Amino acid sequence: MHQAVQPLANLLGAWQGRGHGEYPTIEPFSYVEEITFGHVGKPFLAYQQRTRHAESGQPLHAETGYWRPVDDGGVELVLAHPTGILECLTGNTTIDDEGRTVIEFTCRPVLSPTAKSVTETSRVFTIEGDTLRYDMAMAAVGHDLTHHLSARLDRVTARRSESAASTDA
């Protein structure tokens, strides 16, 4: 593993869990989620995420990109969404009083010509052993920054070796 990704090593592996979504413009909904973090020995983690409707199993959201550790506990997260939204999230890693890793991101998204208007997003990830939680808020379609998603996932595979990640990352 590249030394630069050591601060994010506790993300490596595959995660599965459930979440709940809400927004002023939609009906609340529940979803199941898979996230994978891999590495190939370079200074970033490859990230893939997908959700499905908790009852119908229908594909809902997906996103993919890279987590880039930068100086002093900083992290840049570059993401592409199938909805035409690109996010360059910038954040910082801290350890809270109970020993959990907390990563807080803010972002001004970039939109493809046909994407819906999303003007601001924020995310907070909390990692505690083999549990990953996040909350996500967004300002979209005329609404100010408003809570959108909460989820809890559990690690389902061990942290990946470089060789395993190289087939997936």
Place this chain on the structure above:
Amino acid sequence: MHQAVQPLANLLGAWQGRGHGEYPTIEPFSYVEEITFGHVGKPFLAYQQRTRHAESGQPLHAETGYWRPVDDGGVELVLAHPTGILECLTGNTTIDDEGRTVIEFTCRPVLSPTAKSVTETSRVFTIEGDTLRYDMAMAAVGHDLTHHLSARLDRVTARRSESAASTDA
């Protein structure tokens, strides 16, 4: 398959091949490449790409994102790079005189705070049966738009069914 992705259906599957890179600031190099296009029944293709050095096998570039067909043969390609670059490429699909599908994209990239300066990119993809070729140019680190990459890949798996794609896309 979603009707909207029908114009891009000939991309579906996994591709492998070789390419060659050059730029005024670097030594020319050869690489091997893998690309996969999957779908989950929604109006986009999921795209993952990775290259390795042709001789050492060392991981070189990677990128990931989504191809979004829009009206009148248009395509939006939203990509994240581990180098902190985000691309929203906009392009058009045409069929040339010899029946090949040609997709030409241009882009003004978006950069994370620590990314190197890349101010413009262009890509041309040509699909002819089970052969995919592309050329890529970029304006970077003070140089005008200059040829950077050429590659030829061959399809190595059949076009994916929705169920197969749903585990990878």
